[in-house]
Amino acid sequence: MENIIEITNLTKIYKNKIKALENINLTINKGEKVTIFGPNGAGKTTLIKTIGMFIIPDRGKIKIKGYDTQKEEKKIKKMITISTANERSFYYRLSLExxxxxxxxxxxxxGKELKKKVEKGLKEMGLYENRKIKYMEASTGMKRRLNLARALIKEAEIYLLDEPTNGVDIETKIKIYEIMEELSQKGKTIILASHEVSEIEKTDRIIVLKKGKVVADKKTEEILKKTTKENEERLLELIK
Ligand SMILES: Nc1ncnc2c1ncn2[C@@H]1O[C@H](COP(=O)(O)OP(=O)(O)O)[C@@H](O)[C@H]1O
Ligand SMILES: [Mg+2]
Incomplete structure (x- = not known):
């Protein structure tokens, strides 16, 4: 299998001295669907944003298709798309559309492609009816869905999705899982950050983070048992 992301000795320490990531070593293969699992504060967002080149690590390196994220940003930009909970990056006075x-x-x-893709994205995320609403007047759920629509409008090889189903309704949730499946069928690499046990089964591999460290890295089928209760217990055991 071709490896698409290679992370070596990755460490991120924030200004307040919090070690959000500590010596992370990971390889992710092309076409893999991975969940970064862990409780609040485990470092999931920091990891996703460091891969997405929004955060510069203090130590270590990330290579994407052999390119260094700190040296060849331009080349990598085309290959990745990211959805995070960042609300500040939209234009408040512009509509969702x-x-x-x-x-x-x-x-x-x-041109026409843009028109088609925008319409498709708005419809997929259940925003079409509200497309004329100004961003600053939209609900939290709408903002979240728009964020995802923005990540998905870009054709990429690697999809970094930070808790995409957080705060969205069940219909949108199902749609998001469908889209992930479609992307996966196309051979795309998906990295999902989540703390929801029920979401794990949507991916093939689980990387468990705890206080900035990888404490488990397993195939989903090794972790999942028959009942949700058992799964929850097993996952909680890992982050104890
Ligand atoms: N910008 C920041 N400045 C300082 N500390 C931060 C910042 N962002 C996150 N942290 C801290 O880093 C740790 C990891 O946070 P984060 O990556 O957001 O975890 P997760 O996404 O798993 O909840 C937490 O202790 C958090 O408080
Ligand atoms: Mg987070």
């Missing part, structure tokens, strides 16, 4: 259009254009999507 206009925001999506704008970010589509930033990814060099234009």
């Amino acid at each position: 206009e925001n999506l259009k704008f970010f589509g254009m930033l990814n060099n999507i234009t």
Whole structure:
């Protein structure tokens, strides 16, 4: 199998001295569907954002398809797309539709294709009816869904999804899982950060983070048992 992400000795210490990631070593193969699992504060978002090149590590290295994230950012940008809970990166006075259009254009999507993709994204995320609402007037759930629509409008090889189903309704949740499955069928690599036990089964591999360290790295089938209760117990055992 071809490895697409290679992380070596990755450490991130925030200004307040919190060690969010400590000496992480991981290899992720092309086409893998991975959950980064762990409780709040485990370092999931920091890891996703470091892979996504929003955070510069203090030590260590990430290579994506052989390119170094700290040296060849431009080359890597095209290969990845990221959805995080960051709300500050949208235009507050623009509508949901206009925001999506704008970010589509930033990814060099234009004309009819842009129109089609924006419409598809809004519909998929259940935002079409509310597309004219200004971002600042949208609900939290709408903002979250728009964030995901923005990540998905870009054609990439690696999809970094930080708790994409957090705060969305059940219908959207199911849609998100469907989209993940479609992407996976196309051979895309998916990295999902989650603390929801029920979400684990949507991916093939679980990397468990605890206080910035990898404490387990397993195939999903090794972890999952028949009942949700048993699964929960097993997962909780890992982060104890
Ligand atoms: N910008 C920041 N400045 C300082 N500390 C941070 C910052 N972001 C996260 N942290 C801290 O780093 C740790 C890991 O956070 P995070 O990566 O958000 O974890 P998770 O996504 O698993 O909840 C936590 O202790 C958190 O408080
Ligand atoms: Mg997080």
